[in-house]
Amino acid sequence: MREQSHRLAEGGRIDRATPLRFTFNGRRYGGFAGDTLASALLANGVSVVGRGVKYHRPRGIFSAGSEEPNAVVQLETGAHTLANARATRVELYDGLVATSVNCWPSAEYDFAAALGLLSPLLPAGFYYKTFKWPASLWMTYEAVIRRAAGLGRAPDGPDPDRYDKINVHCDVLVVGGGPAGLAAALAAGRTGARVILADEQNEMGGALLDGHDEIDGAPAQDWTAEAAARLDAMDEVRCLPRTTVFGYYHHNFLAALERVTDHLGPQDAGVLPRQRLWRIRARKVILATGAIERPPVFAGNDRPGIMLAHAARTYVNRYAARPGRRAVLFTNNDGAYRAALDLRAADVEVAAIVDTRPEPTGDLPAEAESADIELIAGHAVVATHGRKRLSAIEVMALGDGGGQVSGEARRIPCDLLAVSGGWNPTAHLFSQSGGRLRFDATGACLVPAVAAQATRPAGAGNGTFALDGCLAEGWAAGAAAAAEVGSRARGRAAKAPGATVTPEEPPGDYGVVPAPGHPEGGPKHFVDLQNDVTAADIALAAREGYGSVEHLKRYTTLGMGTDQGKTANVAGLAILARLGGTDVAGTGHTTFRPPYTPVTFGALAGRDVGALSDAARRTPMHHWHERAGARFEDVGQWKRPWYYRHPGEDMAGAVERECLAARNTLGIMDATTLGKIDIQGPDAAELLDRVYTNAWSKLEVGRCRYSLMLGEDGMVMDDGVTARLGRHHYLMTTTTGNAARVLAWLEEWLQTEWPELRVYVASVTEQWATITLCGPNARRLLAEFTGDVDLGTQAFPFMAWRAATVGGIAARLFRVSFTGELSFEINVPARYGLGLWTAFMNAGEKYGITPLGTEAMHVLRAEKGYIIVGQETDGTVTPADLGMDWIVSSKKDFIGRRSLGRTDTARPGRKQLVGLETEDAALVLPEGAHLVENPGQEPPVPTIGHVTSSYHSANLGRSIALALVKGGRGRMGEAVHVALEGGAARAVIRDPVFFDVQGSRLHG
């Protein structure tokens, strides 16, 4: 490990007592706690950190913040790897490993840089123009393009990190912990309001951490520490450092990403999440988001060693890292002179200050001159030199209006060019919230104008750049926001913090510096460093008619990188505006979209992964099923036993065994998941009459009835059996998947259309465990458990229910059947479900009692031609289509009735439910297979229907199927063809009831 060649001996907010090691592009370096990866690289004199995406030109660190376009690295390796990490926002930790992206074989020797030589062939819209035809080859092109352009790699394994999400409400959310944000949080927090202060940096302070301002007569960094400590001490203030508020949505809902352990490096098996997504609902929002410095656009402005002026200042002041040894400052404003002065103070030779303004007269220029720094006014940088690192620049005099350069070019050797074209308020969140921006001609920037939500911009984010203004505006915003939510401070009045600032002259023009001899084009003037978009690309787009900002963006990819053009967009807009003879107010701006900075998918997923990705609903007998070898089927969120696999059995074998047992001796099934709705009230029967197709008023207490529920469109929505429990008391059952929907359906009609009906409904699905005993021995087994009810078929006929004591438990017995066998559904309070099930299993052993899964149940009901809603129906099927007219009353109204008379629902030739018998008895048709008249026909072959259910029936010794076929009931005995992969199979249409047509078993 080498010496940190560019590290200052003292100063900065780094901890020299905590040295850290890290690896970049395979080389080992040292840094200190408090460094970012970028500051540590600079301290080690590393100049090239990546390559441009298109021309593969070497690129260096350009900024010190979230706006970084160049220093985008691949962080860590393997499953922990993170693509698109901005080195300027990666806090250094011991053992950090990072590599450059966009380069092969290395950042310093890049193979594709030869592309740069082909650059005249890569104009704006290159991909659209070149790879458009033929469309069939796009996939091939795409693979090549992706390899050349990829910004990093995806992890090679499942994400080992833990992520979390949390919801929080507050009175005032302050975004940004710089001077304005801290002042706002203090002013709001002292009233006792619930305040959240979020800042993306590792500590509060914002830009105060980068300089040496004074607040209330003391060093600003002391004030910052004290302010942070005071906020921490306030009960209702929550400070969230390392937290980026990245999205501003409707109703003051904002999303923020907290990097909880990122600064510690990959954590294995830690209890803390790596990142936490904060979902914040704020009554008031204060956007103290600061500003982003913007670069001037000039020829060769992308060379490593060219850096934003404030970033250069940040590196020497905050990180004690020299970004170069001999610097030139290129600026159009006073503020950037501070960078020259601070670089000088850090023993960086400042060769010159190049100011585009003809006569800079402010206090800061005067200070620079008195420090003996050469000031070259009315000049601009017109060329840069150096391959992997800046070695010299050329400057020329600017003509009036800055539209041309003239005179002799002067060459100035330097390895650092600090640049500033002024500042853009970070208006991303304000714009995302729906707020309108206006173009401020003085600052040549977009500033918040009209808020769309309860939002207050403050400080530099509001275009108020001077420190005293930031403090005053932040304080006022915080106090006002707290007052608006009814929170007022008690006790002594407090004063806003104040600062004395050096006044600054207005900045000069902001535009493109022409290259000598090239009014347009010539050497590359980069506008968007991350996407390699140049001023010439924008000019080309404008010439080709892409004059709208949204078209320009998509055509040139300006601002479409992972940095979203934070340093590029306003420059691009300014160029487009100039070409169109207008200004940015005229062109408008593109939409600011969340996220402000990239968010990991892990954080968005949170803990909704693996077993927690969805709720699994389990019946009281679930663990018994598991131990019995059940394979489960998802029905909605329920886990239902699909079939019980015995050792040595496959699924077909298990289902066959279960089906035979149910018909020959005794099956037992967990039917707990069926929806159950308790209905009470004098108008209960009236409600049933209105929602069901058949009539209910004559159903006696103690009896049950099967029915269909239709949607308003007349299509079958649900089916089930409803029992009359008492005079005004019914129990409705629904299909498993529709339980919640049917309850909501009933509530909706009762609450919105029929409030006059005196009836209440409530779900009792979860109250009862339901066990079905079916088969010839069902009554015998049940009789062993109950003594207070006559189970004989006379006393307790099919479609009756009885209250009974079963195994000592108060139960409800329903004599209903979905299998066509003698069958009892036993409902007991859920706490007894497992106990009773186990008792039945033990006592039923002598009958060979066999648990049935849903698959066996489906086979058994298909043998009987019973429908399953959602399988035989798909939302386009009427009762008549199913051959179930018998259940539709013609004497009363009900939901869907009117639709049954519509031309289409009443027409002949609709698809109707039939049975299918394949010619080959062993062939089990695939469900969903289409039926055709003539498979030999030239395509397209018209379909006449489809298979809805299909199984092997062990009881019948052959395959069976149900199908919906056009005019099917009029075609009994006719042959149709089933289209299959690689041919067709013949099948004969028949009645859908395959087994026990008389129903003698059911009633037995």
Add this chain to the structure above:
Amino acid sequence: MADAYLRQSPLAHLGLAARAAIPPEDIEGTEAGVVLCERPARHQIGLRGDARRPAFRAAVKGVLGFAPPAKATTAAGGTGLPRALWLGPDEWLVVTDDDDAATVADLSEALARQHAHVVDLSDARAVIGLAGAGARDVLMKGCTLDVHRRAFGPGRCTRTLLARAQVIVHQITQAPDYDLYVQRSFAEYLWAWLEDAGTEYGVRVTA
């Protein structure tokens, strides 16, 4: 009534009693910010009726000793039993002691001559106790409602989503100490979710 051995609480097979019996000093990282338990079985009764009618209020008061709360998202009955949790303008969950089996019958009888709805839901929901310094944070992870002490305090209850399960949250004490009523079939999922959400604060199981 059936023998006790037949009875199963919704979370019985998780062996929570055994975990609760482990002395705290034997648990790694003894600092537990989240304390979870499965509350013992209670009678839960679904009650619906017109709270504006004096006869309804009087009938309920006659059985419970208090009228059903009319104020939205509040519970009546204090920290003891019985309680009545407001679930809607005409809907409450009445909670009584498990031994107090008479309440369903008493309520039904008291309301027999009115249009009201009484239904036994004792087995429909599991009740999970959530307490400890991290309890509120755990709720915040899965619930979008404001559960800050200024917005939701002792005696408040609400029906909401916690993670992917519908729950009734009832705050019992300022501590905070919550009862979470969750549909029985979701209980195991919710318990797993709560333990997971509590990981960073440390989780202890009590009886």
